[in-house]
Amino acid sequence: MSEWIDVGTVDDVPLLGSRVVQAPSGDIAVFKAADGTLFALRDRCPHKGGPLSQGIVHGHSVTCPLHNWVISLASGEAQGADQGCAHRIPLRIEGSRILLAASALMARAA
């Protein structure tokens, strides 16, 4: 298996929005910030497992839809005083394709 897996095109993800990639290791949320930067995180808020893909994207952050934790898209870390990490999934752009790290996709969730 290759190290990177093609999950779709850059245009599949709406600006200031997200899409979900379902993987054996659990759902992964792929976000596109206002400046077009793409990020991938595990689709679970470190607080209570809320689906981050359903949150509002602002700056390079997303606010969890369940209890408004703000998560950094770049690091996965909870912002402000909250503690926890949603875990970043390594992401690469090749042309117009989005590639995610195979290891992160296939590893079964612990």
Place this chain on the structure above:
Amino acid sequence: MPKKLVVIGNGMAAGRVLEELFERVPGAYEVTIFGAEPRVNYNRIMLSPVLSGEKTYEDILIHDEAWYEAHRITLHRGKPVVEIDRVAKRVIAADGTAAEYDQLIVATGSMPFVVPIPGAALPGVVTYRDLDDVEKMLVTAQGGGRAIVIGGGLLGLEAAAGLKAQGMEVTVLHLMPTLMERQLDPSAGYLLQKAFEDRGIAVRCKANTHAILGETHVTGVRLDDGTEIPADIVVMAVGIRPNVALAKAAGLDTNRGVLVGDDMRTSDPDIFSVGECVEHRGLCYGLVAPLYEMAKVVAAQLAGDETAAYTGSVTATKLKVTGIDLFSAGDFGEAKDRQDIVLRDAARGVYKRLVLKENRIVGAVLYGETGDGSWFFDLLRRETDVSELRDTLIFGQSYVGGAPLDPTAAVAALPDDAEICGCNGVCKGKIVQAINEKGLSTLSEVRAHTKASASCGTCTGLVEQVMTLTLGDKFAKSTVEPMCACTDLGHDDVRRLIRAAELKSIPAVMQELGWKTSCGCAKCRPALNYYLLCDWPEDYEDDGRSRFINERVHANIQKDGTYSVVPRMWGGLTNPRELRAIADVAEKYNIPTVKVTGGQRIDLLGVRKEDLPAVWADLNDAGMVSGHAYAKGLRTVKTCVGKEWCRFGTQDSTGLGVRIERFMWGSWTPAKVKMGVSGCPRNCSEATCKDVGVICVDSGYEIHFAGAAGIHIKGTQVLCKVAEEDECIEVIAALTQLYREQGHYLERMYKWADRVGVESIRAMVVDDLGKRRDLYERFVISQRNAQIDPWAERVAGRDAHEFRPMANFTLAEAAE
């Protein structure tokens, strides 16, 4: 070269030392902090409002990340220090992280005391000390159930009130005969117990817990007398113990706490200690005011002022339970040379007692009315001779000298060195001086510059009075809170500017009004989207990305990430065809729960997001549209059967409910709007706790509004009475439109009514027919673009990406 200062402990005392230090000698020290908790510094005395749901963690932060960064502090969080090597002058944390110091501060605080009884280590037994504890309690409270709080002191009672507010059944067990016996005399303790019992909290005094019961988790407790009380959670709040283990192991002198002199130095002159871990002149303190006084002295010493000295504190206590006013200070034990002045007003639930010794106040207990607490406390601390005032002393400061004075007179009469803020030790003179010198005019500025009312906030009123006295008319009490951190403007200003400058898009608002962030945040974006939608219904295009998920996918998100779907049933009416369609949908999509809501609609719970469009398509096919149960908009119009069936019904309340719902559905509002129509004053549709309610009477329709049955329960107020159904609908639409135009986003109708005043609403909607018409017209125009079923739009393909994963690899993997 800055000297190296290491601080062990990242709590309130340590934080205050650093604040004072940075103010005195900026840059003089290179600071490293070790904190055992994985957080920045927060206001521990505000845990109770967090537990009761009145505040959030964000509200009680003292220092955010930026503060640590700005002062170049190295913060090791979640790293408890395990060793102080006084010879090498360095400290070592559990994970091996080490730091060298020139000066060290031990601020290890205290630990909650756990009564060593059988079962004390069971899961479900928690202490009440930090946010983790609060979090545990909140999680348990989500399922309702029963809680037992062991300890009827300040902390225990605050925990009990908080858990009750979260919906648990609560019992307080207290060893002593009356509550808070260290601060209150038995009479006040009795009133307090009654107040708790009136709120539905059981209180058992003289209750000694024998054992905590349970196999794998707490199930209850057994008392000495054999009584067993069931419980899902047991909170131990029996006291705290100074945390001295580390200091002791390092060879510092300790007793109950770490011993310090008046200079706050320990037995090692390079090591200071501050906070709840300290023992000073034989006393350990567990309240915040003394810790802050100590912190000042530590900072002064570190800044080179060797004369700075701490000489001990007289403390006062307030219970932070909303609705219970209680103040206690000093000593009120019985003794021969002491005299009591007592005021009881049983009907009002007021009890005041002053204990005098040689014409000086030595103790004060105030229950039910605590406005004079700070005045009595001031007389007590100053040891003022009160023989001249004695006749009217108990009535408080307003009565001293005869006639009652106006409210600010009490504060005007205070001397400059009278303490206004007990938590932070800020006196009146300092506030006045800061206002004059720095040109302060808002409460938040005064808080920032003086710290007054910045901790527990119970002195906010006093601080505002000082501001009124100093600034006169220039001080407008209602300081405007900014919408969010992205702007300095409040909601009203933003709304006014959107209209005045004809701003018609979110980027335009952010650009023209100088937003501080590039694309806002999750607080301001939904608000701006709503304001633009409301003000420019024909021009503005809704921005789905600035809506909360519920409104983006037109269903309610549930805790597990599934959704719930509620179809409209106009006025609560349905028929066999609709019921059959709902049943079919539930079966077809394996929807696990079908529930009737409080608003007379049917809720399908547990729908997978991918299934939403198909579920909607089926419901649409059966003629049903979205019930907007997710919307900040019109939810339901609840009805009774009215004169068609009911022997008491006076009008066709069901028909009116259906008419209102058909006319108003789809309208977006600042927060959800629920309505009800009852056919007679028996009020079977519970119209008097709705945002808008109609009570039908023989002569017409009584229109009610500004009620709620949510976090706050509010009965409605009568807006007006009208004779005709058409007029009833016109008034309701005009009222809703006024709320749409004036409400702050997420502000319920009753809060809006409180803020702007019922009279001003009545003047626009009832008295001025021209204004009512205009409002009504604007509502009608807005409805032209609002009454589009969001489900049908999505079934037709809008936002399809929302409901489909971008890729799915789970099946591929299973085939491997």
